Amino acid sequence: MKNNICILKEFKEGIIDQLVNIYYSSFNKFNFRIWSSQDFIDLINNGTNIFYSLSQNKITGFVAVSFNEEFSEIISIAVENDYQRRGIGSNLLNYIINRPDFVGNLIIDVAINNEEGIKFYESFGFKIIGKRKKYYLIKNVKGKIIKVDAHIMQFLLR
Numbered sequence: 030m031k032n033n034i035c036i037l038k039e040f041k042e043g044i045i046d047q048l049v050n051i052y053y054s055s056f057n058k059f060n061f062r063i064w065s066s067q068d069f070i071d072l073i074n075n076g077t078n079i080f081y082s083l084s085q086n087k088i089t090g091f092v093a094v095s096f097n098e099e100f101s102e103i104i105s106i107a108v109e110n111d112y113q114r115r116g117i118g119s120n121l122l123n124y125i126i127n128r129p130d131f132v133g134n135l136i137i138d139v140a141i142n143n144e145e146g147i148k149f150y151e152s153f154g155f156k157i158i159g160k161r162k163k164y165y166l167i168k169n170v171k172g173k174i175i176k177v178d179a180h181i182m183q184f185l186l187r
């Protein structure tokens with residue numbers, strides 16, 4: 030399946046609605062707070078880059094990344110549930126590290142209970158370099174908000 034990668038530079042309601050749906054479909058199972066349209070608008074306004082993957086006119090995934098002088102940071106990456114394990118997430122990461130603004134050092138925070146996320150980053154060569162205590166807020170099975178730790182993972186381009 031051919032995926033083109035596009036950049037979201039400004040508010041486009043139709044696209045942001047699809048990104049919100051992708052976020053919901055991929056993150057809902059972890060009981061994180063789900064991003065709204067306003068979250069995407071705030072990211073665009075504060076200079077975060079949003080790249081999305083397009084296949085036959087359908088958006089299948091996205092990555093939000095900030096490029097800094099010393100390192101780049103993935104704010105989030107998500108692939109719609111039905112489209113996972115087809116290389117779309119890897120394609121988005123490869124796109125980032127081939128950007129001219131990428132300085133060779135990529136950081137991500139990932140909840141310690143997000144095993145698939147951790148495996149995904151490990152498959153790409155990310156290593157765990159630290160921990161953030163009680164970093165993410167999630168709802169437990171009883172609906173109570175609890176805090177979970179996050180691994181800090183790093184990818185270094187050799």
Ligand SMILES: CC(C)(COP(=O)(O)OP(=O)(O)OC[C@H]1O[C@@H](n2cnc3c(N)ncnc32)[C@H](O)[C@@H]1OP(=O)(O)O)[C@@H](O)C(=O)NCCC(=O)NCCS
Nearest residue numbers: 055106107108113114115116117118119145146148149152
């Ligand atoms: C993590 C995520 C973005 C990966 O996207 P994807 O398009 O499915 O990933 P890819 O197809 O490129 O997978 C590349 C490799 O990562 C690993 N991987 C990906 N998903 C995995 C899973 N659920 N279980 C185990 N390994 C997995 C595998 O090694 C895979 O290679 P393989 O399919 O040849 O075995 C996607 O699963 C997702 O949206 N998850 C929910 C949101 C999330 O956890 N985001 C990351 C935290 S910010």
